[in-house]
Amino acid sequence: MIRRVLCYLGLMLTAGLLIAADYSLPAAYWDAPRAKNQSGAMHNWSDLEQNLRPEACAQCHYEQFDAWKGSLHAQAYSNGMVGQFPTIGHTSGNRCLSCHAPLQEQAYTDAEDMMASLQLKLTHPEAVDADADLERMADIPLRHTGVSCAVCHVRDFQRYGPPRAGSSKTGHIKTDVHGGFRASRDFEQSNFCASCHQFPQRRAINGKPLENTVREWEQSSFASKGITCQACHMPFRRHLFRGIHDPETVRKGVSIKAWRNADGMAEIEIHSTGVGHAFPTYVTPRVVVKASALDHHGKPLKTWAWDIVREVEYRQQWVELRDTRIMPGEKRRYQVDAPPPGTSSVHFTVQVIPDYFYRGLYQRLLQQQPDELSKKLLQAAKKHTHETEFTLFEQTVRL
């Protein structure tokens, strides 16, 4: 009997070890990543298997393509970013590309290469073909596709991905196409997003790096419950990557109510129930809570405004002016005190301005009289920052 129990334990231990021996992504996965191999070709593969454009992947992975093409990852080679490049030059531009289009195949070779790419961006603003037509995009460089499929999934032509749905098998998996793939659980971890969504602690401003999303998540209850970035931003592995630019996503993340309290005053509460990090996580959006006291004709008598923001400014170095963001699980109340006589109701709105910081930045850059090309790109980017603004919540409270 004892021997049988020991035997059992032994078996379980071996099984445990086998499961624990997961296949990890190469340590240099995000280090100057290169999607092709040294020779730049796989001689026994079809043209389609060698093609790194997202439209090529779409021929067999249409679902992922269809979701990704609407995400900001597909727009990461943006007007607002490249409009700054003629001024800062292609070497600095390449540093920006290390997150916005990080493959070696996407980098600028020289200033001329960069200027040609910017001209093309003006005449061909679309980076991908929505119908996944390969021919139509053949002349557009891969860098225009930003954070595209190959950025996350291809190194040395090898495909890397999560274990097949419902399977725990990791390591090399054979298939008929593109030499199979390498399955790793690393794809299911929040850390997978860190190389672009988390700055190192040594670059902290007031104790917190400019981008601190992964640390904020680690400190939230979502981390201890195993609810990863992917669980919220790629539900059921769908490549949606929706965030503050999507009203529905924001509505699902916070619950808001407004009411007349026991003292007869109007109050609004924002409860962060489903945001896995600070709301908002970056220094660029701004959420504005507004209240206006109205008389019985609906005429405004007084207004109040509160900003939900981490405001930073560049003065030789970055300084934090204030941080009023709402942390995961936190309930924040704003109360209208001393409404003027004659107030019959209070109207609340919550406005989301996802690109608040950039709007001001583009305005300042345009005032510095940039070259013609930058001007066109930055004007388009500035216009876009107005289009992304939306009202999250609106309610009138009678007093």
Ligand code: HEC
């Ligand atoms: C000719 C069809 C075809 C093309 C083109 C193609 N793939 Fe695949 N891909 C497959 C097949 C088939 C599998 C294996 C699926 C399986 O057996 O579970 C696969 C598997 C994968 C996986 C692993 C999926 C998982 O479960 O983890 C990834 C990631 C992947 N491909 C990415 C890409 C990318 C990125 C591109 C474009 C650069 C691409 N593929 C182009 C057919 C294709």
Ligand code: HEC
């Ligand atoms: C920002 C990184 C990123 C980009 C860009 C990206 N993926 Fe993925 N992909 C992932 C992650 C992470 C997973 C695993 C998600 C999970 O397990 O929750 C995944 C999973 C997959 C899978 C397995 C899906 C399944 O249901 O098992 C395929 C196939 C795939 N991606 C193909 C693509 C294709 C094709 C594109 C481009 C249209 C693309 N990916 C763009 C990160 C990315």
Ligand code: HEC
């Ligand atoms: C290679 C760098 C890179 C990786 C890896 C990456 N991202 Fe991103 N992500 C970006 C960039 C750059 C943007 C901004 C795109 C733009 O608007 O120009 C972005 C934007 C987003 C947005 C949209 C934010 C908004 O303002 O609405 C979400 C959500 C997001 N990423 C989630 C993820 C998740 C989840 C992962 C991991 C599975 C991930 N990203 C991995 C670079 C990356």
Ligand code: HEC
């Ligand atoms: C460490 C990764 C990283 C680097 C390096 C980086 N960015 Fe970004 N950038 C991001 C992420 C992530 C977002 C999305 C955050 C958000 O929605 O505010 C973003 C958003 C932006 C946006 C607003 C969205 C858009 O694309 O229009 C601009 C403009 C921008 N970055 C410009 C730059 C410039 C210029 C540089 C180089 C000086 C640069 N970035 C370097 C990660 C990076």
Ligand code: HEC
């Ligand atoms: C519990 C769900 C949840 C988890 C987990 C989560 N997010 Fe989010 N995320 C949201 C919601 C909801 C929003 C929209 C509200 C907002 O912007 O804060 C959002 C917004 C964003 C944005 C938009 C920019 C901004 O300033 O808010 C980015 C980028 C982002 N998430 C990245 C990540 C990354 C990276 C992780 C993992 C470290 C992650 N998220 C984990 C729910 C989640």
